[in-house]
Amino acid sequence: MQFVYPSFLFALTAIAIPIIIHLFHFRRYKKILFSDLRFLKQVQEQNKSKQKLKDLLVLLSRILAILFLVLAFAQPYLPAANSLALKGTKSISIFIDNSFSMNNEGSEGILLESAKNKARAIVNSYGADDQFQILTHDFEGRHQRLVNKTDALTWIDEIKISPSSVSLSKITQRQKQALEKAGTDLRITYLISDFQQHMCDVGNILNDSGSSLNIIPLTANEQHNIAVDSVWLTSPVVQLNTAITLKARIRNYANQSAENIAVTLILNGQQKGLQNVTCDANESEDVSFIFTPTGNVLQQGEISILDHPITFDDRLYFSFTAISSYNVLCINGAEPNTYIQKVFESDPSYKLTQVSQSQINYSVLANQQLIIVNEPQTLSSGLTLELKKYLAIGGQLLIIPPSTTTSLSSLNTFLSDVQLPNYGLSLKQQVKVSSLNTQDALFKNVFQKLPQNMDFPSINQYYALQLSNTTKGRTLMELNNAQPFIWQAVSSKGNIVMLTTPLQTNWSNLPQHALYVPLMLKLGTGKPQAEPLYYTIGQSNWIPYHGTSTSDKIIRLWGNDAELALQTNQRNGKTNLYLEQPLAKAGVYNIAPQNSQTPVQLVGLNFNRNESDMRIWPPKQMDAFVGGLSRAKISNENTAVLQNTISNELNGTSFWRYCVWLTLVFVLIEILLLRLLK
Structure with a gap:
């Protein structure tokens, strides 16, 4: 038995007061004349015994009342096994999970409110001089420092649901850093969470022998959820007034199947589709919507379902930029080629611009789906550099060789720089194309079925390509002498297609062949490279900027009651926007x-789908993890019991309340003895 305030025990000397009163309390007798005392002797002896017993009981009740009153002020307790180690100022770190999954309901209500109540109980269990860190998934800067009890309770009240989600190893590492900075020897950490599996990277958590770890798991009543997992377009290129297919993946995280889930497609504020889907337990199902984008090239949409209580993943927002026309730039070394002009001018979906080598506006190269280098006489160092930049951003380049070998020098230098085959000797041979690579994207969907005896282009003259072990690329069309007729290679992020003949009928009949038009139109759509339809809030994202002005120093993002400036980065002639600051709302x-108040592009931003999976850290794995640590335990008590448990661990079992009640009991006994026993 120990005492919180042992100095109060000196007040036990007050017990002498009722003893002195008892010893020196002499009754004054009053004389009464009576005729005969023989019959009073026996009565007098009986009354004297009762009075003595009553006085002793009153004395005892007074002594005990004073004893327990003094003990109540001294606050006796039985120390816990580790209470001696917990004396002094303590540093306490409390992590409160405020991710989306904490919107679920548990036995004590909404999980987040239950976590906040437990955090308050923990804070109230400690002393006024102790220091506290309140930590959430938001990792706010102020949460790096320790505060007093009052501020800690205020911060707990301010915690709200957040889209952020951090791994358990990063959380414990942040707690360790804050507690070490506090400089106290007594460090205690608490983790209050539903402990979803995706955050529990326990293999990365190091054992910290300098602090004790308390895991407080919260369990939801129901662990099921249905989410819009992802969306994508079946084609990398979207053109206005042309039908396109969008697919959405609906994922069921429950252990039972979900039937007749209504999936809705909203495009530019109008409903474009509604389908019902059934998902088996812990499986996903894909839904297809076919629609035709019209109007503005900037398109936005959302796929939505209805599911409770977890709703953050019921909508997935997306955006894309449709193309009104494909931009094709033809750089001519000599006269413009009529065959190039005719094939693109016959289709209004293409916008052809023809320039000579001396009239190139380099600022427009990045906006072209296709650049044709047609029979160059010479390639300047400036043009070579710009073409490399164009390839670095994913551009598509078609090279048509000149008709004279004397003009090949600078062209071959450029090809060597990008590790493509050089043009060699000009060979005059009557040959034909014998095969083409129908699996390549250039010929995909061109043929329903390739005829067995197909009439391929005929060649009268061609350049032999000089191949080596370091040459990049492959043959798209092959001659019957095993020489390449069309060569294709990936360079940087771009695509290069090389013809081995100029587009002249004395070299080949390709310009007049049935394959020529689909080949050129397919090249004109550019290299397939679809930009993401959406990005994830809370992750570091580089977003390609669609603006054309190079003077745009500050770019802003706005919508859904938010506005912020974005960092910019210039690379290879393209501007990228860096989105780092988290947003409170998902949307477009x-x-x-x-x-400017007119947007140049739209961007869909959605919450991370990690929180959609409601599966929790299995209890057996949790027990095994705690068992492997030197100072760790799991607490499953409700809020009221938790506070008492922590108080007992800190101070031992306290008895001062019992002393107060016993004081009142013995005072009451004294009153009853004096009033009822005459």
């Missing part, structure tokens, strides 16, 4: 220069 946002 506008992007434009600072002084």
Whole structure:
């Protein structure tokens, strides 16, 4: 038995007061004349015995009342096994899970509110001089420092659901750093969470022998959820007024199947589709929507379902930029080629611009789906550099060789730089194309079925390609002498297609062949490289900027009651926007220069789908993890019991409340003895 305030025990000397009163309390007798005392002797002896017993009981009740009153002020307790180690100022770190999954309901209500109540109980269990760190998934800067009891309770009240989600190893590492900075020897950490599997990377958590770890798991009543997992377009290129297919993946995280899930497609504020889907337990199902984008090239949409209580993943927002026309730039070394002009001018979906080598506007190269280098006489160092930049951003380049070998020098230098085969000797041979690579994207969907005796292009003259072990690429069309007729290679992020003949009928009949038109139109759509339809809030994202002005120094993003400036980065002639600051709402946002109210592009931003999976850390694995640590335990008590448990661990079992009640009991006994026993 020990005492919180042992100095109060000196007040036990007050017990002498009722003893002195008892010893020196002499009754004054009053004389009464009576005729005969023989019959009073026996009565007098009986009354004297009762009075003595009553006085002793009153004395005892007074002594005990004073004893327990003094003990109540001294606060006796039985120390816990580790209470001696917990004396002094303590540093306590409390992590409160405020991710989306904490919107679920548990035995004590909403999980987040239950976690906050437990955190308050923990804070209230400690002393006024102790220091506290309140930590959430948001990793706010202020949460790096320790505060007093009052501020800790205020911060707990301010915690709200957040889209952020951090792994358990990073959380414990952040707690360790904050507690070590506090400089106290007594360090205690608490983790209050539903402990979803995706955050429990326990293999990365190091054992910290300098602090004790308390795991407080919260369990939801129901661990099921249905989410819109992802969406994608079946084609990398979207053109206005042309039908396109969008697919959405609906995932069921429950252990039972979900039937007749209504999936809705909203495009530019209008409903474009509604389908019902059934998902088996812990499986996903894909839904297809066919629609035709019209109107503005900036398109936005959402796929939505209805599911409770977890709703953050019921909608997935996306955006894309449709193409009104494909931009094709033809750089001519000599006269413009009529065959190139005719094939693109016959289709309004293409916008052909022809320039000579001396009239190139380098600023427009990045906006072209296809650049044709047609029979160059010479390639300047400036043009070579710009073409490499164009390839670095994913551009598509078609090279048509000149008709004279004397003009090949600078062209071959460029080809060597990008590790493509050089043009060699000009060979005059009557040959034919014998095969083509129908699996390549260039010929995909061109033929329903390739005829067995197909009439391929005939060649009168061609350049032999000089191949080596370091040469990049492959043959798209092959001659019957095993020489390449069309060569294709990936360079950087771009695509290069090389013809081995000029587009002249004295070299080949390709310009007049049935394959020529689909080949050129397919090249004109550019290299397939679809940009993401959406990005994830809370992750570091580089977003390609669609603005054309190089003077746009400050780019802003706005929408859904938010506005912020984006960092920019210039690389290979393209501007990229860096989205780092987390946003409170998912949705489609506008992007434009600072002084413009007209968006140049849209971007869909969604919450991370990691929180959609409601599976929790299995209890057996949790027990095994705690068993492997030196100072760790799991607490499953409700809020009221938790506070008492922590108080007992810190101070031992306290008895001062019992002393107060016993004081009142013995005072009451004294009153009853004096009033009822005459």
